[in-house]
Amino acid sequence: MRIRSLALRRAGVAVVLAAALPAGAAQAHDKDSVRATVTPASAAPGATVEVSVSGCGGTTGTAGSGAFEGDAELTGRDGGKYALNGSTKIRRGVTGTFDVTVTCDGHPHQGVGTVQVARHDAAPVSPVRAGGGGAAQLTTAASAEAEEAGPGTRHAVIGLVLAGVAAVAVAFRSVRRRRRSE
Template sequence: MRAGPLALSAATAAVVLVTVPVATAPAADRGGSVLVSPATVAAGTDVDLRVSGCDGTTGRVRSAAFVAPGVLAPAADRPALIAEARVNSATAAGEYPVEVACDGGDTTIRGTVRVLAHGSAPAPTPTALVHAGGGGAAARLAAHPAPRAVSDGPGTRHAVIGLVLTAIAAVAVAFRSVRRRRSSR
């Protein structure tokens, strides 16, 4: 089954919406990056960190905004490393540097996390793929089904038309084969 242009456009839009809220900071030493998701967060919430560019398979992620350093571990889709960290609930609003120290090398990668003022919440944005596929459309359609035309398949009229067309085709083939036999003599 091939995906049509509409399905491809929807998939592209979903990828854009998923990747928009993620902040990327270039590496200080080499081509690595730190992806903080969500990039803007309220104090006291968790952030996911995805790091690329480390030589080793472990490391630590530190920031003054975090309660404790995040411990990096290999991601399922290597070579990236992933970690989770909690933003301290007493952290004041502002941008805070995030520093990654990679084990197995001298690589240091930097990024930022933006903390919102107390009492404010970030705008809701998707930060992961939706596993349902329809984005909640199934529940809406179940609650308000679209009217359907009642049809049990082709009726008598369609059957008669099909038989007439088949008879015409059979007569045309028979007539053509008779003409060929006469002309080949």
């Protein structure tokens, strides 16, 4: 009887911890200040783009997107005060708006920016309006066309809850085996 009681308590603690830990982590990162800017804001497939990231502590990181050929390796000095910068190329054969995910401070920051990939087949026939420089601040809105959307907080919570349920099942099974052997 005592063994079953201990097993049930331990399994209950595992389930509570599984549900509580990701929630705290999600709150800490939902309101983080990491932002990514891609220059130019709209690029053609095959073009090289510059990625500038603010809000990361440390001096290195990576920026990835379904639009990029490979991750942009970000470097800089004291990411808390200054931006981290890197460059990468836009993949050929893609068009649309893609989310940018930045990995720094030991974890990913998903959807902290977007990059617009458009075909630039035609040259302008009139003067281009000056002023913006093409470096617009990227938004955090989720893109329906985003190809790169790794597991998020929701997936972590589900995984931990399932692990807790598995722990409860193992505890019950071990109690039943002990009963049979007694």
